[in-house]
Amino acid sequence: MTSSGPAPESGTALIKAKPFLPPCHVIHDLLSTGVCIRCIFRLSGIHDRDCYTSPLDESDLILFLEEQNEIKSNFTTITYCCICLGVLCSVCCVQEKTGAAFKEISSVNDFVLFISDMIKREGYQIDGFSLEVSVPPVIAANERALRLHIKQKYEKEQWFNDKFLHDHMSVKDSLKLLLNASLEKYLAVQSVESLSSPFHIRLTYSHFETSQKLQSLVVNCRDSKKRERGSGENGSSKKASNESESDASIYRVLDLIGDHDFCTRFLVPPRKADKPCQLVVACHRTPIYIAGRYLKYSRNVSQSRWIIDDERMGEASVEELIGENVLQICRGDGYKFHSAGREDIDVRMLGSGRPFLVEVLNSRILPSYTEIERIADNINNSDKKLVGVGNLKLVGAEAWNMMREGEAEKQKEYAALVWISRPLTDDDVCNLTSLKDLDVAQKTPIRVLHRRSPLERSKIIHWMKIENVEGTTQYFLLHLCTQAGTYIKEFVHGDLGRTHPSIGSILGCRAEILQLDVTDVKMDYFD
Amino acid sequence: MAENAEPSEETLNIPLQENNKQTIEEEKRRDLSYVLLPNPKDLPQTPPAAVETNFSRYFVADFMKPGHDQYVYRHANGLCVIGLARAHVALTEAGGVTVVDFNVGKSDRSELKVTGKRKRNALQFESNSALCKVSANGNCYIVRCCVKGSLLEVNDRLIKQPDLLNSSADREGYVAIIMPKQGEWLKIKDSLLSYEEYVKLRGLS
Numbered sequence: 231m232t233s234s235g236p237a238p239e240s241g242t243a244l245i246k247a248k249p250f251l252p253p254c255h256v257i258h259d260l261l262s263t264g265v266c267i268r269c270i271f272r273l274s275g276i277h278d279r280d281c282y283t284s285p286l287d288e289s290d291l292i293l294f295l296e297e298q299n300e301i302k303s304n305f306t307t308i309t310y311c312c313i314c315l316g317v318l319c320s321v322c323c324v325q326e327k328t329g330a331a332f333k334e335i336s337s338v339n340d341f342v343l344f345i346s347d348m349i350k351r352e353g354y355q356i357d358g359f360s361l362e363v364s365v366p367p368v369i370a371a372n373e374r375a376l377r378l379h380i381k382q383k384y385e386k387e388q389w390f391n392d393k394f395l396h397d398h399m400s401v402k403d404s405l406k407l408l409l410n411a412s413l414e415k416y417l418a419v420q421s422v423e424s425l426s427s428p429f430h431i432r433l434t435y436s437h438f439e440t441s442q443k444l445q446s447l448v449v450n451c452r453d454s455k456k457r458e459r460g461s462g463e464n465g466s467s468k469k470a471s472n473e474s475e476s477d478a479s480i481y482r483v484l485d486l487i488g489d490h491d492f493c494t495r496f497l498v499p500p501r502k503a504d505k506p507c508q509l510v511v512a513c514h515r516t517p518i519y520i521a522g523r524y525l526k527y528s529r530n531v532s533q534s535r536w537i538i539d540d541e542r543m544g545e546a547s548v549e550e551l552i553g554e555n556v557l558q559i560c561r562g563d564g565y566k567f568h569s570a571g572r573e574d575i576d577v578r579m580l581g582s583g584r585p586f587l588v589e590v591l592n593s594r595i596l597p598s599y600t601e602i603e604r605i606a607d608n609i610n611n612s613d614k615k616l617v618g619v620g621n622l623k624l625v626g627a628e629a630w631n632m633m634r635e636g637e638a639e640k641q642k643e644y645a646a647l648v649w650i651s652r653p654l655t656d657d658d659v660c661n662l663t664s665l666k667d668l669d670v671a672q673k674t675p676i677r678v679l680h681r682r683s684p685l686e687r688s689k690i691i692h693w694m695k696i697e698n699v700e701g702t703t704q705y706f707l708l709h710l711c712t713q714a715g716t717y718i719k720e721f722v723h724g725d726l727g728r729t730h731p732s733i734g735s736i737l738g739c740r741a742e743i744l745q746l747d748v749t750d751v752k753m754d755y756f757d
Numbered sequence: 758m759a760e761n762a763e764p765s766e767e768t769l770n771i772p773l774q775e776n777n778k779q780t781i782e783e784e785k786r787r788d789l790s791y792v793l794l795p796n797p798k799d800l801p802q803t804p805p806a807a808v809e810t811n812f813s814r815y816f817v818a819d820f821m822k823p824g825h826d827q828y829v830y831r832h833a834n835g836l837c838v839i840g841l842a843r844a845h846v847a848l849t850e851a852g853g854v855t856v857v858d859f860n861v862g863k864s865d866r867s868e869l870k871v872t873g874k875r876k877r878n879a880l881q882f883e884s885n886s887a888l889c890k891v892s893a894n895g896n897c898y899i900v901r902c903c904v905k906g907s908l909l910e911v912n913d914r915l916i917k918q919p920d921l922l923n924s925s926a927d928r929e930g931y932v933a934i935i936m937p938k939q940g941e942w943l944k945i946k947d948s949l950l951s952y953e954e955y956v957k958l959r960g961l962s
Contacts, residue, residue, distance in 0.1 A: 581789060645793045649804050673910075676934065677811065680834040684871050684909060697790065701797030707790075723807040726838065727914060727921070727929035740928075742804055747793055 243284035244294055250274040253389055254299050256380075257291065264502035265376065266311035267291050268318040268408070272398050273377075282408045283338075287319075310503040313372045314401045315437050317365060317507055318408065322435065324509040332508070342412045345431060349417070349513060353561065355595040356515075358420050358427040361409060363402045366507075367480040368440045372500040373401075378489060379499035405433075428516040435507045447495050448483045455486070518593050519629050520556055520602070522622040523583030523756055524548055524569075529745075531616050532575040534567065544575050551617045553588055555608045559601055561594035568630065570637050570756075571714065573748050581643070581749040583620055585636075585756035587629055597624060621756060632755045637714060641692060643750035644718050646708045648733060651740040653703040658737050659696045662708075665736075667692055673728035675720045689716040708733070709749070719743050808928060815946075816842050816955035817903055821885060826959070828927065829903050829949060835942070837904050839888065840931040841922060844959040850893035853923035857915040861887040861899065866933070867913045876936065879907035884945070888933050889915070891922065904945060906937035 251257060251274050260270050267288050271281050310316035320341050323332040326348060335341050349356065384390045399407070410421040413431075421427075487495075526533075526548055535550055536543040549567040557565045569586040573579055595601070606622045668691040674682050690713040697707040712718065717729065722743040724732035734741035808814075812830040820827055824846030830838040841847065847854055859867040864880075866888060871879045882888075882902045888911065890899050902908075911933045915921060921930035950958065 580792060581785075645789075647793075647795060649800075676832055676836060676838065677834065679909065679934070680832075680836055680936065681874060683873055684876070697794070699794060699797055699800075702800060705795075705797070705800055707793060719807075724929070726808075726931050727912075740806070742807055744800075744804055745795070749789060749793075 240284050240286045240290055243278075243281045243286055244290065246278050247271055247274070247276055247281050250276045253387075254295050256384060256389075257295060259383070260380075261288060261291065263376070263379070263499045264312035266314060266316075266319050268404060269311055269313045269401075272318075272401070272404055273380075275398050277399060279407050279411065282318075282404055283411050310506055312500045312502045313376055314365075314369055315372075315435075315440070315503045315507050317369070317401060317435055318404055320408070322507045322509045324511055326511060334506075335509075338408065338412050341409065342416045345413065345511060346416050348511060352513065353594045354429065354513060354515070356417070356419055356429045357596075358422050359413065359417065359429045359431055360422045360425045360427040361406050361413075362425060362430050362432040363405055364432070364434045365401055366435060366437050366441050367477050367484070368437060368444045369401055370481065371444055371484060371496060372440075374484070374492065375496050375498045375500040378493060382498075428518075430514045430516070432512045432514065434510045434512070436509075437503065437505070437507045439505065440503060444480065448480050451483050451487060451491075451495060452479075455483075515592050515594075517589045517591055517627075518560070518596065519625050519627060520560075520588045520590065520597070520605070520622060521625045521629050521756055522586060522606075522619045523751075524552060524579065524586050525581075525583045525618040525620070526573065526577075526579035526616070527618065528616045529576045529578060533569065533572045536575075546614075546616055548586075548617050551612075552586070552609060552619060555605050556588045556590060559605050559608075560590045560597055562590040563592040565590050568633065570633050570640070570751060570753055571642070574719075574746075576746075578747040580645075580747050582751070582757075583618075584748065584751045585633060585753045587625075587633060589630075629755070633753070636753045636755070640714055640752050641711055642714060642716075642748060642752075643709065643711045645747045645749050646710070646718060646722055646743050647699075647705065647745040648708045648722055649705050649742045649744060650734075650737060651704070654696075654698075654706055661736065662694045662696060662733075665691070665694060668731070670716070670721060670732075671730055672717055672720060673725070675717050675725050676728070687715065689713045691716070691721065718746055812838065814952045815949035816952070817949055818842075818844075818955065818958060820901060820903060825898065825901075826955075827900065827903055830931075831942070835937060836909070837906070837935045837937055837942075838931050839900075839903055839933045839935060841891075841900065841926045842955065843926070843961060845898075845926070847891050847893045847896075847898045848923065848926060850896065852894050854891045854893045854919050856892040857889055857919045857922070858892075859889045859911055859913070859916065861890055866908065866911045867916060869908065869911070871907075871909055876907060876909060879909055879936070881938075882906065882908050882935070891919070900932050902933075902935060904935050904937050905941045906935045908933060909936050910934040 251270070257270065260273075265273075267286055267290070268282055270291070276282075310321065311319065316322060320338045321336050322334075324335050324341075324344060325332050333344065335344060414421050484492075492498075528545065530545045531551075532544040532547045533549065535547045548569075553565040553567050556562075566589040567586065568589065569584055571584065573584070597605070602622050602624065606619055609617060609619050670689050670691055671686055672689055673686050674684050692711040692713070694711075695709040697709065699705040699707060708722070710718070710721075712721075717725075720729040720732070722733045722741050724730070724734045724741070727735075732741065808830065812832050815829045815831060816826065817829065818826050824844075826842035826845045828838075828840050828842045830840075832838070859865055866880075869880060882905065884902050884905050886902045888900045888902055888908075890897050892898075912921075912931050915930065915932070924930070956962075
């Protein structure tokens with residue numbers, strides 16, 4: 231800093247701050263205790279962004295003091311603020327994930343560069359962001375200690391009012407204020423409040439040594455409180471002394487302690503730290519959804535990944551055939567496959583296809599029309615035509631509810647290849663096609679009885695149509711439209727009489743099903 | 758297949774848009790039929806029954822008493838369907854089976870209600886526990902469990918329709934469904950007869 235005073239930009243900031251600041255002797259006291267300039271601004275109730283984003287530091291404040299009162303003072307520079315531990319001075323040691331190398335940060339610029347570097351490397355495509363900050367509870371303890379110190383020392387003075395202690399921004403909010411502006415400029419996108427943007431930048435601060443001290447103090451507090459209250463809670467939650475308390479429980483203890491009690495256990499005012507905070511930066515996008523309809527052409531492909539005793543059942547799974555392709559193009563961390571119902575491994579899904587959703591976790595991009603086309607091409611033009619997709623599009627999170635809502639209500643159409651123990655007659659055809667909205671009572675089929683409740687479920691067969699198979703007398707194609715949840719195979723062969731009526735019972739002979747195909751699943755949202 | 762079919766007489770009065778929609782629907786159905794319809798040459802005269810394909814059929818001859826032949830149809834998921842085998846002496850009586858009564862042993866088996874996926878309140882049976890008694894031609898025969906395990910269900914249709922045992926004892930006339938206790942199946946499996954062995958033993962066709 232030159233002797234001609236702080237830079238013009240900082241000058242405006244100081245001018246803005248002045249009316250809020252406490253008297254000079256108080257500022258002096260705060261500075262010598264080890265409070266950084268931004269914490270001083272915070273405690274004074276300053277909310278103006280410019281005051282925090284300007285490159286002011288403690289020496290500017292000292293100069294300002296000297297100008298005001300011509301007090302010459304010698305200060306050792308503050309390394310790490312006794313309240314915020316350097317967080318608001320943008321000084322910390324940052325790593326991208328646990329185990330990675332630490333990098334020292336000492337300015338907002340460094341910080342912003344580090345974050346935008348990370349985003350670029352991962353290849354995130356963003357149109358906004360929300361900052362998520364987590365600070366160690368020791369900061370709350372430090373702040374309380376400092377406030378108590380001020381109160382004890384100055385509460386009799388005229389300038390002092392409760393406003394000084396209560397109406398001010400938290401460290402978290404100041405940090406967001408401080409960083410959002412620079413990040414916005416650097417990333418060229420808007421910041422969004424309260425995690426409303428789908429892209430989150432999470433900053434997790436920790437300060438090992440002071441947190442340790444706080445831990446033991448807190449455990450001490452809690453145990454003595456228990457002793458005070460009496461032996462009412464014996465052995466309920468005895469934690470080993472080396473187990474760490476969660477942040478929430480620490481905050482709870484701090485809430486419960488009275489000021490007097492607090493002063494006996496914690497250092498008032500708090501001591502300056504001699505090491506900076508550690509910071510982990512993590513970027514994350516909330517899940518995106520890709521909807522569509524799938525067709526299954528193979529009778530040897532299960533719907534979801536099916537592995538028993540390390541062996542896969544069937545050749546592949548719809549879930550993987552579609553999910554892997556989506557994951558590859560979106561470059562996500564993982565995926566979840568949801569569909570409107572399912573079919574057996576040996577049943578084909580034809581016609582318009584079955585609606586599905588692929589939820590992509592932490593996708594790096596927001597797929598465009600061309601990228602979605604590419605996903606569809608990769609699946610539809612693969613060598614083995616096991617599965618096909620259509621109507622692929624990016625949808626919002628509401629799609630999940632739309633799918634679940636429709637599932638139980640919607641009707642499904644099937645085509646079954648049926649054999650009966652005697653030749654089919656015209657009367658049979660009339661008989662079956664004339665039945666509309668037929669009630670069928672189905673006991674839980676034996677093939678799923680081992681894992682489902684033994685119940686009798688009432689289902690409706692809306693209509694049936696017969697198509698002859700030329701060259702045979704005892705085979706026919708049965709087209710039917712049924713309520714969701716109807717077991718078709720059991721409706722044909724009767725499941726030892728546990729599904730009633732069945733094709734066999736209606737026609738008065740034995741009926742067997744050889745093949746089943748799903749021909750339509752009606753759901754408008756996915757068209 | 759005529760892709761651009763001329764509208765037939767009946768559809769001339771319908772506006773063109775709807776007519777096109779109809780043709781598209783018909784086309785879709787024709788394409789689908791093509792995929793769905795099998796080649797009749799690939800179809801067997803008599804396909805295997807669901808009971809044959811989904812279950813492994815085992816038999817026990819003279820279970821505790823001569824002529825008391827029963828079957829145990831085991832599904833791939835482990836559940837066992839118990840019933841009277843073809844050569845059970847009750848089925849050979851004049852007039853066949855006339856009455857089926859589940860009230861045997863300590864309780865009426867048809868009263869039990871098993872609920873939930875875990876089937877916790879199912880009765881545990883030994884292999885010689887009685888399931889029911891059938892009456893035929895004045896004689897009474899007891900049908901037993903054959904497999905140690907939980908009783909999931911009895912075929913209560915047999916109460917009102919005992920004739921099911923005479924017409925289709927191996928399907929609709931099944932007696933009960935048992936969930937074998939863990940490890941039990943392996944113990945008794947080797948003592949049971951296969952379908953071929955049973956047929957040979959009883960000299961059936």
